[in-house]
Amino acid sequence: MGTDTGQYTSSSLYETLADRIRVSIHKGTYQPGDLIGSEHGLARQENISRMTVRRASEVLINEGLIERRPGKGLYVRSGQVGTQTIQVVAGNLQWETSLQIARGVQHAAHRNGVQVQLYDAHGDMSLDLNMMRRLPDSAIQGAIIISVHNPAFSEAVFDLKIRGFPFVLVDQSLRDIEVPSVVADNYGGGYAAGKELLGLGHRRIAFLGNLAAVTVQDRLAGLRDAIGDAGLAFDRALVADLQTSEDPLGDWSEQVVQNTGRLMGQASPPSAVFCSCDAVARACYRALAQMELKIPQNVSIIGFDDDPLAEWLTPALTTVHQPFQEMGQAAMELLSRQIANPRTPAERRVLPTTLVQRASTARAGALVPSSV
Helix, strand or coil: CCCCCCCCCCCCHHHHHHHHHHHHHHHCCCCCCCEEECHHHHHHHHCCCHHHHHHHHHHHHHCCCEEEECCCEEEECCCCCCCCEEEEEECCCCCHHHHHHHHHHHHHHHHCCCEEEEEECCCCHHHHHHHHHHHHHCCCCEEEEECCCCHHHHHHHHHHHHCCCCEEEECCCCCCCCCCEEEECHHHHHHHHHHHHHHCCCCCEEEEECCCCHHHHHHHHHHHHHHHHCCCCCCHHHEEECCCCCCCCCCCHHHHHHHHHHHHCCCCCCCEEEECCHHHHHHHHHHHHHCCCCCCCCCEEEEEECCCCHHHCCCCCEEEECCHHHHHHHHHHHHHHHHHCCCCCCCEEEECCEEECCCCCCCCCCCCCCCC
């Protein structure tokens, strides 16, 4: 009989073996009904004691992954592979970004035989938070949570982490706690937007967005650094923060209109506006039209997201493309690892963004005087 030496630490021998078998089952290395081995054989193979193998097998039996057949060995239980059910929690599936992320999750889950349930809070923050709080007590094996940038949301995420429930956060990475997350390269996208506008001769570039969101902060940081790298001073007076709203799922159109008016009403107004997302850009279009300012003749506009409506605006919106479906697929991959091995270290995955040039940007020119 083997001894408890070799590749394992003495404090986690049976847990390590259980993890390895668990991961192999979820990856499909062992199929339902497959023989894993006898306890005596595994002890000899792993160079550990039979009692350690017995403790590992009891863990997996209690989880319903394997069964012990007397006189034969340990077998994968039928129906255990590919039957996980996971939840996608979205604040509002009317947002195209959330819908594309969910589609990416479904595509990856379908390939792996995982069932997906979609929860849509329909823009109600309290419903979104209540669903998150109920997850650990549900029959769901894990969740992919599309971020809502709000302190109460962060507290709910922290509670899930404390309770050991497998989840992946999409479109946000919390700075105060480590959780599995998938985000786009928001800083790089902001830098690319700034570089594009600077290359067109713009020197007074405004930023319009909700700075309560870490992702938006990163976009602004990219713009600021692009301006600094060009040897220019960054003017904080050209930053319009929309975070005064207490409802992150609400309609901010009126705030966008008011802040656009404030920016363009300055004695030295911007010749370009970088909007934190395409939805903000659409509202900015309406505000500029009310002021009889033309895009891009009087002011250039860049958005962020590249949602399907961006190319149908008049003029078509130059924007930064986020790979939302790929983000959903990556989140499903990370969640599968969390479910297979709850002690998997939290991974933060960053996907690249790309600038999509359309008709809403042009070389800087003289602004037509506004009436504001």
